[in-house]
Each structure stands twice: as structure tokens, then as C-alpha cells.
Amino acid sequence: MTAAATRTGGWGIRLAPYLFLLPNMVIFAVFTIYPALNGFNMSLYSSSNGRVFAWEGLGNYERILTSGEFWGVVRNTAVFATSYVVLGTVLAIVISVLINAQRRGRTLFRAVYFVPVLVSPVVVGLIWNWMLDRQNGLVNNALSTTGIPPVPWLVDGAWGMVSIVAVGMWMQVGFYMLILLAGLQSIDPTLYEAARMDGAGAWDQFRVITIPMLQPTIVVVVVLATIHGFQSFDFIWTLTGGGPVGATTLMVQYIYENGFQSPIRYGIATAGGVLLFLVVFTLTLANWLISRRREAV
Amino acid sequence: MNEPRTGSRPVGPRLIAPDDGRRRTWTTTKAKPVRLSDALRVVVLTAGGLACVVPLLWMFLGSFKSPTELAQRPPTFLPESWAPTNYTEALDRFDFTLYLTNSVVVTVLATLLTLVINSMAAYALAKYNFRGKNTLFLLTLATIMIPLQVILIPVYQVVASLGLVNTLWGMIIPAAATPTGVFLLRQYMLSIPDELIEAARVDGSGEFRTFVSIVLPLCTPALAVVAIFSVMWRWSDFLWPLVVAQSEVVYTLPVALARFNAELTVPFNLILAMGVVSTVPVLVLFLIFQKQIATGVANTGLK
Numbered sequence: 263m264t265a266a267a268t269r270t271g272g273w274g275i276r277l278a279p280y281l282f283l284l285p286n287m288v289i290f291a292v293f294t295i296y297p298a299l300n301g302f303n304m305s306l307y308s309s310s311n312g313r314v315f316a317w318e319g320l321g322n323y324e325r326i327l328t329s330g331e332f333w334g335v336v337r338n339t340a341v342f343a344t345s346y347v348v349l350g351t352v353l354a355i356v357i358s359v360l361i362n363a364q365r366r367g368r369t370l371f372r373a374v375y376f377v378p379v380l381v382s383p384v385v386v387g388l389i390w391n392w393m394l395d396r397q398n399g400l401v402n403n404a405l406s407t408t409g410i411p412p413v414p415w416l417v418d419g420a421w422g423m424v425s426i427v428a429v430g431m432w433m434q435v436g437f438y439m440l441i442l443l444a445g446l447q448s449i450d451p452t453l454y455e456a457a458r459m460d461g462a463g464a465w466d467q468f469r470v471i472t473i474p475m476l477q478p479t480i481v482v483v484v485v486l487a488t489i490h491g492f493q494s495f496d497f498i499w500t501l502t503g504g505g506p507v508g509a510t511t512l513m514v515q516y517i518y519e520n521g522f523q524s525p526i527r528y529g530i531a532t533a534g535g536v537l538l539f540l541v542v543f544t545l546t547l548a549n550w551l552i553s554r555r556r557e558a559v
Numbered sequence: 560m561n562e563p564r565t566g567s568r569p570v571g572p573r574l575i576a577p578d579d580g581r582r583r584t585w586t587t588t589k590a591k592p593v594r595l596s597d598a599l600r601v602v603v604l605t606a607g608g609l610a611c612v613v614p615l616l617w618m619f620l621g622s623f624k625s626p627t628e629l630a631q632r633p634p635t636f637l638p639e640s641w642a643p644t645n646y647t648e649a650l651d652r653f654d655f656t657l658y659l660t661n662s663v664v665v666t667v668l669a670t671l672l673t674l675v676i677n678s679m680a681a682y683a684l685a686k687y688n689f690r691g692k693n694t695l696f697l698l699t700l701a702t703i704m705i706p707l708q709v710i711l712i713p714v715y716q717v718v719a720s721l722g723l724v725n726t727l728w729g730m731i732i733p734a735a736a737t738p739t740g741v742f743l744l745r746q747y748m749l750s751i752p753d754e755l756i757e758a759a760r761v762d763g764s765g766e767f768r769t770f771v772s773i774v775l776p777l778c779t780p781a782l783a784v785v786a787i788f789s790v791m792w793r794w795s796d797f798l799w800p801l802v803v804a805q806s807e808v809v810y811t812l813p814v815a816l817a818r819f820n821a822e823l824t825v826p827f828n829l830i831l832a833m834g835v836v837s838t839v840p841v842l843v844l845f846l847i848f849q850k851q852i853a854t855g856v857a858n859t860g861l862k
Contacts, residue, residue, distance in 0.1 A: 278766040279687035283695060286680035289736035294702045297713035304713060357607060360600050367601075373849060374608040376856075380841045381615065382795030384813040385834045388820055389614050392621070392827065400617055403633050436611065440856045464596070493708045496797040500817050514708045514798070521712040522802060528712055535709040543704055 305532035322529040323537075331508070332516070332534070338423070339513045343491035345427045350487050351480065353431060354438035359472065361439070362446040372443060376436040383433065387500030390429045391416065394501075416502055419509030426498050426510050433497060434490060438483045445479030446472070481553040485546055492542050513538045615838065622646070622831040629828055645832035654807065655833065658815040661727060662794060662837070665811055669731040670789040673740055674782060680736075681744030682770050686756060696745075703738045707799055715802055729803040730796075730811070740785045747781035748774065784855035787848050791841055812837040 308318045326332040361371045378386070393400045394415035402412040415425045449471065457467050473480075495514035498504065504511035513534060520531035621629060622645055623638035649655050683689075684696050707714060714733055715724075723729030751774060759769040775782070797813040804814050816833055819825040845852060 275687075275760075275766060276689070279683035279689045279692070282679040282683035282687075282770070285676040286699075286736045286741065287695065289676065289732065290699065290702055292717060293714055293733035293736070294705055294710070295698075297710045297717055298705050300716070301710045301713035304716075357604075360604050363600060364604070371604050371608060372853065373845075374611055376853075377615065377842070377845070378611050380791065380845050381838050382797070382813050382816075382841075384795070384797050384817050385618075385838055388816065388830060388834055389618050392831075393614055393617065398630065398632060398634070400634060432610070432614075437856060440853060444854075489706075493706060495708065496813075499797075500820055503821075514711075517708070517711055518798065518802070521715070531712050535711065539705065539709040542709075546704065 301532045301535055304528055305536050307529055309526075309528040318529065322533040326530055326533055326537075334508060335511055335513055335516045338509065338511060339492060341423060342427060342430075342494065342510075342512055343488065345423075346430050346491040346494070347484060347487040349427065350431045350435055350438060350491075351483055354435045354442055354483060355476075355480070357435065358439045358442035358446055359468065362443060372440065375439050378433050378435075379437045381433070383496035384500050386429065386433045387497040390425070390432075390497075391501050394425055417506055419506055422502050422506055422510045426494075426501060429497060429501055430491070430494060434487070438487060441483055441486075442476065442479055445476050449475045478553070481549060485549050488545050488549065489542060492538065492545075618831055618838075619835055622828070622835045624828060624831075626826050626828050643832075645828045646836070649829040649832045652829065653815070653819070653833075655815075655836075657808070658810045658812050659836070661809060662811040662813075665727055665730050665800070666790055666793040668727070669735055669793045670786055672731060672735040673737055673789050674786055676736055677740035677785060678744050678775060678778065678782065679770070680741050681748055682774055684741070685745045685748035686751070686753070686774075699738050699741050707734060711798070711802065718803065724803055725805050725809055726803070727809055730800050730809075734796075734799065737785075737789070740789070743785060744778060744781050747778055751777050780851075783848070783851050787844070787851055788855060790844065791852075794837075794841055 305322055306318055306320070308316050308321065357375060361368055361375070364371060381389075394402075396402060396412050396414055396417055399415070401415065405413065413421060415421050453471050453475070454467055457471055462470065493514055494512055495518065498510055498512060499515065502510045504515050517531045517534045517538070520527045520534065620636070620638055623641055623643070624635070625639070625644075628635055628639060680699070684692065684699075718724055718729045718733060721729075723732070755773060755777075756769055759773050760766075764772070795813060796811075797817065800811045800814045801817065804810050807815075810818065812833070816830065816837065819833075820830050
């Protein structure tokens, strides 16, 4: 081996792994790790229109934590992310269980439910903005045939929130469905046979076998949905633009607007980024710890 | 759980193994009478399936309609004419081909770059022992927790100081070193027998040549999964291109769509046509690589 290593001209076996890692690590260092540290640093300085000024300490945090606008965004993000994660996970479980119970057409249904995942979020926002139009949208037109009055999907604050949750789910549930379906298919079918012999009905089988056996997969889905939920931006940008009057403005949009739309406030935007990171990090960690403890029991 | 590692088969670990578990549950072949619950399930699934595809069908139909047709109440179902006037007009009015080209260039180059640097890093982490290996692996995984959204401004500052704002490279490079890609490829490479690499060394093959001519060909399934996901993600990526692309010359399709949609002067029928054009490629890709996408999503939750 040593002979081979010395013969490798420049690619010595000792040096090779570092050289293999180098490009990836340089990009990580320059575009992720340094910015992450610098972002925290920037959040401690005051700034105006893209120029960083004086040391502020926690001034930016104090400013945003006492600003009504910020708490509005926090509230929106929390409401959106919670509804999205809970409803999205439940819906994905229901769909995947139903598809898994199909004897025929399983592949077709799986593909059909996955199609929205493929569409660019910007386009998703555009389509649904049009479909949910109060006067002329397909949805309200369809509802009116059953006598339901037009719903102000995008022009009322509360309905706006309902709309972004629903559209977010439309766009992503197929993704979670696919993950869960794989989990369902790895459950040993003899478990169900045994349960049937014991006289367990469909609901009992679902409750006693499916859910416990699927739990690790559900944790994965919840973690992913939490990350997706807290970082939602693009489809909302073209669906509601954060409106009406900020009712659907979420954290990432707040960061983007403070960072890139005048008046530019880097300090505020980076402080928002740090807080968002802390929230997602804590939730992911909590999720992981809870699932580990359950497994240990 | 603790499968003995046979080491001789160059198949992937369970991460990307084909979902053969499916076949076990398929075996109920005895003809059973159709029950009410079965019928109900098909009805529910079909209704949900329609909800998934109708909006896209509606966009497709709408992309052939004129502005007056789009404004009609109640809406017409089929367009009056199937002439692609919206498509040709969109081409005439905007540098549509330019945005399309930009999107293709960013998607292709970013995917190639990701494949190259991720597979190299994965190989080092899977098949070498060296000082700092675990630290570097954990550091790689930890960056999953720091998505671009939360460090948007500091990354922008780096890109700006490198003079990459308003360039396609500025969109391509920053997110190229994906932690999930490294992780996935590393897991796959662990299943490649060490003897194979040792044998190449004994034959006098250099480290890099061994990697390119022996390891990479064995990793094709994993590389395919990473490539497909990179293409899908880059093609529809929006926030970062939006930040980097400040002039129309470097707009990608999603950026162009969002910008023009925000300008009320751009008629919606043209937006719909552009939306269809930006959607069709990923749908085609999906139809071709359905199996790889399904196993990729199912096993890694990549995105």
C-alpha cells in the first residue's frame, strides 16, 4: 500500500482526502459558514441603506422585539407553520394510507399526487392567485354553482391565511405522501394478518399497527414540514405578496424586504435571520429528542 | 437491522435500494367482491387527484385564451382557438428565450458543479481515514440547519464583494455544496468494497483516477438521484436568483415571471403561457425519471 501511495504523483494517499474535500469545503466556508458568523455579527451593528455603522450590541434585537410589525410577522409565521405542519402531516398520512390500500392504480395515484410538487412555487402562486380571485376565480365560480357566496380568499386577512396554508399544502403534501408511502410499504404485512385473525377492524389496525410502525417516518415528515413551513416565501410572494395589509407576511419575506427593499435595514434583517434560525433549530432538535426518547422506551 | 455487510455486491445501501417491499403487499390476488369502502376510497382518491391536476390543466387551457376570454364570467372551459398566439406574443414582447436560456444554464451548470464537488467530498468522507474526518463530516451535516433564507444578507454581501451580483455564477456557486448531496453519496459509497479500491491502487492507479474510473461509475444510481433533485430544485429556485438578478439580462424564468406579474401592465394571458413553458420541462423529467424520483424522495427526504 505504501508503494502504491508513493507512486501516485501529487495524489499521495495522505493528501488525497483533503484535496477531494477542498472544493466542497471552500464553498461551504465562503458561502455558508462565514456568512452565518458574519450575519450574527452584522445583527449587532446599526446600519442604514446597506452601510453598516456602529456597534449596537443587542439594539437591533431590542428594536425588533419591541416592534409591533415584527410580532405581527412572528404571529403569522407561527400560525402558518403550525397549521401547515399539523394539517399537512395529517393529510399526507390520510392520502398515503388510502393509496397504500389500493390494489390497483397505486403508481398512478402516487404520480398524480406528486405532480404539484414539481411545479415551480412562483408558478403555483400565480395559478392560485388567479384561481382564488374573488370575482373571476375558478374556485368562487365553482362554489357559486352550489349557491355559496363568493369567498374573499385573498382580500381578507383571515381568509388570506387560510389560502396560503391550503396552497402550501396543495404544493407539498405529495412530497410527504411519497415519504410516508415508503414507510407504509416497509411495514410487515404479517402484522396486519395477525391483527385480522384477532378480529381487529380497519380502524384498530390503523391505530395499533400503522401509526406506531410509521412513527419514525412521521417524525421525518414533521421535521421536513417544520423546516418548509418556517421558510415559506416564494409561492406566497406571487400568491398574496404578503397581503392584505401584511396579514400573510412571513419571516423570510420580512428578512428579504428589510434586506433588499428600501429602506434597507441590514441590522434588522440579520437579527430576524438569527431568530428564525434559532426557532427552526430548537424545533428540529426538540423533534429529534422526543422521537429518540420514544424509541428508547 | 444489522445486516451482515457482504461487501461483494456493489449495490447501494438501503437508502436507495429499490422499494421491493411493495411486492409483498401486492400479493392479494384472490378476486374479492367490490366493497363499499373500496369504492369510497377510489372516489376520495380520485377527487383529491383531480384537485392536484385541475389547477395545472386550467393554466394550460388558460394559456391559449385571449384576455377577453379570461375575463369572461362564468369562465369558458376550452379556449376558442388553440392557436399559440400567447406563446408567440410572449416571445415577441420579452426576452423570453433569454430567460429560458438563463434558467437552463443555471440549472445545468449548478447541477454539474454540485455533482462534481459533492461526489469528491463524499468519496473522501467514505473511503479515507484522515485527521479531522469526523469533524468535517459533522460540519457538513450541520450546514443543513443553515439554509440560505436565514443568511440571505450576509451571503449576498459575500457574493457582492466577489463581484458576482448580477451574474449567473452568483446564482450557481453559493448553494452548490449541498450537504444532502454529500450525505447521500457518502452513504452510497460506503457500500463499495474497499478491496476494489485497494486493487486499483496496487495496479498503480492514482487516487483521482481510481475515483473517476472505478468509484464514480459504481455510483451512477446515487448520482442520478442527486442530479434529478438538483435540476428540479434549481429550475424552480426563486429567492436567491431574485436577490442576485438585478437586471433583466440575468433573469431566470421564475424571476421573470414574478417580476412581470407584479407589473400590472403585463397581460395575464402571456404570464400563463410563460408559466406553462416553465412547468413542462420538470413534468417531462418526472415522467422519464419517475422511479428514481420516487425512491429518492421516499428514502432521503431530499429537497
